[in-house]
Amino acid sequence: MVRDPITSESSPSPEVICSALDDPDCREIIRNLDEPMTASELNARCEIPQSTLYRKLEILTDSTLLEESTEIRRDGHHASKYSIAFDEITLALDDDRNLTVQIERPARTADERLAELWSEVRKET
Numbered sequence: 708m709v710r711d712p713i714t715s716e717s718s719p720s721p722e723v724i725c726s727a728l729d730d731p732d733c734r735e736i737i738r739n740l741d742e743p744m745t746a747s748e749l750n751a752r753c754e755i756p757q758s759t760l761y762r763k764l765e766i767l768t769d770s771t772l773l774e775e776s777t778e779i780r781r782d783g784h785h786a787s788k789y790s791i792a793f794d795e796i797t798l799a800l801d802d803d804r805n806l807t808v809q810i811e812r813p814a815r816t817a818d819e820r821l822a823e824l825w826s827e828v829r830k831e832t
Contacts, residue, residue, distance in 0.1 A: 721806040732763045745786045772810075779829070793812060
């Protein structure tokens with residue numbers, strides 16, 4: 708499955724984002740994700756049990772802090788790749804003193820958008 712936080716129709720609540728950022732394992736994943744990686748590659752870098760790693764990747768993708776894409780392989784064994792989906796996160800209080808979150812997303816090239824669209828088409832066929 709491809710999960711693109713930029714084209715996502717729903718945005719997570721500030722509480723969901725803060726909860727993900729408050730989790731030490733989630734922060735370790737973010738720290739080690741300097742380039743797109745599969746769960747196996749992350750498992751080799753992070754000292755997090757594999758089953759826990761998958762749960763944390765789910766939390767991070769649901770909170771739109773990571774983007775999940777599909778790596779197409781010649782042997783047909785495709786893999787999910789994860790990458791950081793933000794440049795900056797700003798927490799603030801609005802006029803009513805409610806917590807708000809603003810996430811600054813990285814700019815997308817035309818090639819990246821085309822690859823994402825192609826991935827979606829392949830998934831549906």
